[in-house]
Amino acid sequence: MTWTLMDKCCNRCWHSPEYPCRHYIRCRLSGPLCHEDVECRVRRSRRLKEIRYGRHGFKINVPLASCTIAAGAHEVYEAVVKEVKSRGILADIHRTGCMGMCYIDPWIELSKKGMPSAIYANVKPSDVPRIIKEYLEGDVSSAFALRNRTGNAKGEDKVPLLDELEPWRNQVRWVSRNCGIVDPESIEEYIALGGYRGLDRALNMRPEEVIEEIRKSGLRGRGGAGFPTWLKWKIAREQPGDVKYIIMNADEGDPGAFMNRLLAESDPHRVLEGMIIAAYAIGASKGFIFVRAEKPLMAERLSKAVEQARKYGLLGDNILGRGFSFDVEVILSAGAFVCGEETALIAAIEGRTRPRQRPPYPATRGLWGKPTIINNVETLAHVATIMAEGWEKFAKYGTEKTKGTKMFCVTGSVKRTGAYEVPVGTTIEKLVVEIAGGPPEGRKIKAVQIGGPSGGCVPASLLSTPIDYETLQKAGAIMGSGGIVVIDDHSCMVDVAKFFTSFTVAESCGKCFPCRIGMKILYDILEKITNGEGSEEDLEVLEELGNVIRSSSLCALGGTAPNPVLSTLRYFKDEYLAHVRSKRCPAKVCTKLVEYWINPDKCTGCGTCARNCPSKAISGELGKPHVIDKSKCIHCGQCYIVCPVGAVEKR
């Protein structure tokens, strides 16, 4: 076993979880503090250098997070191992998390002393030997980007610096600073990069002072509602009684938002550190991490972080000798969207289902009737960073009402899908067009859906809207957890509204009837409209019913569920009208309103469509172009689906 920063430098160090040393964290980097010994000091700096450049001065970073693994990072990792072995070179193959630029997945980063650190994009296992060979020969010309320039490598001037790239330059990497750099399964690396300093600082303050620090920072909950974090804590702190709980909400369920998974998989210790600080601030002795079982890597990395923190005395009794005791249990959530609602989440931990009426709010009466704080992953990561860096640096960013940065996941019709961190108040346009690259060639942005099933669609004309809680609310959307889906002219807004409505219908817990029945009626009307059976009266019902559901539902799920319908009605009434008046779907998405025809130039006459047509509307001789009989066609779209050459077209 190699000596790590976490271990004793010599026998004079006496820190252990049973007998914790107050200076343990500070001592890791700038120690030894309790004795003077050149050897102990050198040992630390040597190890730090190893972490930075690898033991042999050559380090290959391979990102292993769910998204990069999905894109083939495991295979790339194996290819790297194989290549390093067969070349007989000395290199550290280093696992990291994801840096959020999903469109270059899987990437690898090579850094050798004296050479620029080079990132290669969309790497296939078969590319690995070539990349390593070129890099070792001092040629970086095929790299995607460089972290720095040294002037030593061939082709350096042709490759842009990472900091010059649009999607990187425009970001403020505050909470995601370690993502793609640190090994998510190593507490040592996190500490080497300044981790747990925030906890150390917090424990030197009184809990009230910690709450005050967060108040000054202006941090608001990043889970959706934007409630001031300090206020929640203060309320819980002031409740009488010894037993209080803190829950980390890592049950991300919003389709199209994955920043919490990314953070927890790429830098889990930061999130855990924030949780310990929050527990100290409110006086909780027990915490729960509620993480979705369907996201196994996220659960695994958080569990590992908890184990490591416990091993070195950052969880447990008398943390860092400051008399504060706290421990964490990881709970695997069986998954339900409504668990994003605080009282439903608490019910899930208690082994029950469904939300309940608020007040009382969880901060006063929560888990098992005790004061309980629920913070989401990103909020807690912000807490750790604010405590380490100081509130001033955080409050420098953002708008007057909402300080700091926020991570957004931009997906849908954009060239550069990814999770990007920008100051709150950045315009939608900057995020979607400058950072994410806008839609592919030939497509036009029609709308931007923000906030998932609880959010709304903002039309292209409002792209200059700055993203913060208040402005988005005015525009009919919500910030939500920060999922942004770009919709182009190939998508039908009624269909989009129907999609989100079908989501909430399926996720409605069924406890209160406005949501349970109301949403089903909304869905049925949308179904009618997309089938070409709707009337203008239906549009009025949609609006009226939507407002009723919004104002009368028990919890926030129902209270926000009509947003996708109401916002599309508000901005895209013409599309609804095209569906009900002229029975036409302008984007050619709603199958019942689309006419199918077979392009004779493409049709090979294989007969697949004719065999699959349920109404026998397709005829033609084998080997010759087929035709669809319009009078028999039931618009099921099967021929479009089954055609092997794409000869069936919509018009």
Add this chain to the structure above:
Amino acid sequence: MVNQTVVNVVSSIVARYRGERRYLMRMLQEIQSRYGYLPRRALEELAKLTGIPLSEVLNVATFYHQFKLEPPGYYIILVCMGTACHLKGNLDNYEAMKRFLGLGKYENTAKDGTVSVEKARCFGACSLAPVVMVISRDGKERYLHGHVTIRDARRIVAKYRSLALKKIKGGGS
């Protein structure tokens, strides 16, 4: 004596969690990881041993998405229904897969028990949209397919179906 083993399995799980209500979700998860779904008999046994009414056990078992009350196929094909995947046509893929297997509206598992096709929530792999994930019933195998087209959809079903047939015949499962 199948029921006897169900009793043994459930009672050892219940004992590990001392039958506490707060571990109900955890106990159900363990039963499911053992059987691939929640057999009715196991739920009845769980209710009896813990004293939690069967209606309450079923309440939790039917409320959360992870739990299945019917045995799934050897491979479970999860078609992502996240927003990005929907916009890029994953519903068409889903329909194509079901049609390929000849499944009706409320059927999800092929009659030979080889594969199930299910709608799933966002995997967070939106950059690869539309995405299809395939997992084996025992959770040991996991494959992800990105940028799936209609033609891929049918290929994926065919591929895992024949893989499953081989494994079932080879004494797997």
